[in-house]
Amino acid sequence: MSGWQSANIRRTVQVLALGSLLLSGCRGTVTGTAPVKPEASPGEGGPADISMMLVLYTKETPSELLQLELERMTDTRLALSWVPDTVYTDKLMSGFAAGTLPKVVQVKAVDLKKPTVVNGIRSGLFWEIGPYLESYPNLSKRMNKTIMDNGAYFGRYYGLYWELPMSRQGIQFRKDWLARLKLAEPRTVDDLYEVLKAFTYGDPDGNGKQDTYGLVDRNDLVYGAFKNIAAYMGAPNNWGWSEGRLTPDFMTPAYRSAMDFMKKLYDEKLMNPDFTITSKVQQEERFAAGEAGMMITNLLASNANDKLRKGNPEAEVDILNRIKGPNGEHVWGGTGLGGLYLFPKSAVKTEEELKRVLRFFDQLLEEDVNNLITYGLEGRHYVKAEGNAAKVKPETKELREREVQDYNTALRTFNIRYLSQGSVNSLQRKINTMIEDNQTIAVADPAAGLISATQAEKGDELRSIITDATYNYMLGVLDGRGFDRELARWRAVGGDRIIQEINQAYAEDHTIEGKPADTAHNP
Structure with missing residues (x-):
């Protein structure tokens, strides 16, 4: 039985549990329920059944607490199949082959041009949604046309995007290790090598043992270290210009320089030797365990810092985004989309069903629903603060990570907030500043779309x-x-x-x- 088929079996018990939780005064109590909105006008036959296959970036499937409240707000019955990121693409391709896809599937940006997806679009397996969008006020008003165009196929819109900054690329590193070794932050590629060497052989944790790596990397040439280093070396982003024509990045000298740099790290044992079989979750766990002093991946270091300091209160993670290479400072830039939600005709069988699914996505952009999937339940996961802000109290932070984070990642489409983020710490402010700064040095892909x-x-x-x-x-x-x-x-x-x-x-x-x-x- 699939995830979206089995999800409804537990629904009656869960609804009762949700009501009990919202009314109880137990530990972690709710001092107020989520914002109440008028019930959506029910369609014929009651709430709409919508099945979805979603990427899971954490180790455990989230609580269905938010799902039940989301169903109430949108007059839907949701069957959510959470698939770990490490196997998501394989699961998606298997669904294509077997014809068992649900009504909504996420297709990650790295998979958008895979033959199975492109040929599925071409052969009519998915609904074209462009002609319908103007009927949905939130989608049509909030949609970024440039990002939609980047996700178009053959000049037509088949999917709704979930939005990402143009570039979140950067380096997370142990600031306390740098201080212990009396080193400055790396500013050039050569500096980067010297820091990684010191993090490996300079006993940065002070335990008298040679038991650390400079870099912990993972089996991903795009979102791991390699593509970032290639950008530092001056490589184009997927495609670049050479003698007046577009040329793949791997045909450039800068790509070869990035391979040489990574080979040097591997040969000198400055990085984990099993990086080709290390997953993203394993990489982050090993960094948090103090096994290595650096991840060259992205700037989103808050979770890594929190996890690290649980075991070592003296530890501190910092970030940087600018590394100077042979041709200046560069990071690789994205298209603004993390991927697309597509709507298979095998599951969405009629135009009326498609319209109801699109209405659900339109509802996700309404203020109360957007607040729910962004911050959680008011009173349980956050409180409203002055200046129309949502404040996440320290004692509810872990609760929000368990119950809200995955919904935030999977269902926040366009990057809008009705409540500003309150109580932003210095690290988060730095993250936000560097993500914005990346736009000034990001290398675009001229062949995107x-x-x-x-x-x-x-x-x-x-x-x-x-x-x-x-x-x-x-x-x-x-x-x-x-x-x-x-x-x-x-x-x-x-x-x-x-x-x-x-x-x-x-x-x-x-x-x-x-x-x-x-x-x-x-x-």
């Missing part, structure tokens, strides 16, 4: 050639000539056609005369 027919047909096969070759180079399995052979194989089995098709697609909307304006930050 472009579709190549060959990539749609053979993308997984071709991408695996480059992914495997990149890892094998860093591990010392391949040398430079071996990597060149794999690159030649990629070109021979379809890569050259992808380059040609991407350039043709770009030329349909742009005139290539000199250096295009949207490559202003490209080295």
Whole structure:
């Protein structure tokens, strides 16, 4: 029985439990219920049944407390299948093959151009939603057209996006280790290497043992260390300009420099040797356990700092976003979307069903519903403060992480807040400032939103050639000539056609005369 099929079995008991919780005066009591709104007009047959497959970024499935309140607010019955991030793509592709997708599926940004997804769109497996959007006031008013265009297929809208900042990339590091070793924050690529070396061999935790790594990394060439380091080295973001045409990043000298840097860290044991099989959750756990002094990933360090200080109150995590490479300071930039919610016709069988699902997403942008999935239940997870702010009390922070965080991640579509975030600590203020600063140094992908027919047909096969070759180079399995052979194989089995098709697609909307304006930050 699937997650979205089994979720309703427990509903009667859960509704009673929710009522008991909201009325009780037990520990962690609710001093007030969530904001009450007029009940949504019920559709024919009562509340709408909506099944969803959602990415789970934490170790445990969240409590259904918020789900029940969300159902009440939106007049729905939600069947939510939470799938761990580490296996989400495989589960999604299996659902495609078996025809068992629910009414709403999240497709992460890294999967949007996978052949299975592109071919599913092309063959009509998903609803085109563009013609319906103007009927939904919140969606049409709040929608960012540029981000929607970045998520379009063949010039049409098939999905609603969930929004991410253009770049959250950066470095989380042990500030207390730097202080103990009397080192300054790294400002250049060379500085970065020296700090990682000191974090490995300089006994930064002061226990008299050589039991730390400079860097703990994970099996992800995009959101792990590698793509960040490639940006420092001056690599383009997926595609860049070379001799007047778009060229893949892995065909540039800067990409090779990033591989050399990672290989040096691996050879000198400055990073965890099992990084190719380390998951995101494991990476964060090992950093929090004090096994390494740095993660080159993103700037969202609040949770890491909190977890680390539970075991070591003297520990402190800090962040930085600017590392100077051969061509200045750069980070790689995204498209503004974390992915898309798509609506399979196999599950959403009629236009009326689609309209009800879209109405649910429109409701997510209403003030009371948005406050719920952003902050939780007023009185239980936060209190209202002066200046129309939501204040998360320290004693409810962990409760909010268990009961609210996953809904916030999975269901907050457009980046709006009706209540400002109160009680922002100095680290969070620094995070916000650096994310904003990243916009000034972010390298854009000039081919974002472009579709190549060959990539749609053979993308997984071709991408695996480059992914495997990149890892094998860093591990010392391949040398430079071996990597060149794999690159030649990629070109021979379809890569050259992808380059040609991407350039043709770009030329349909742009005139290539000199250096295009949207490559202003490209080295």
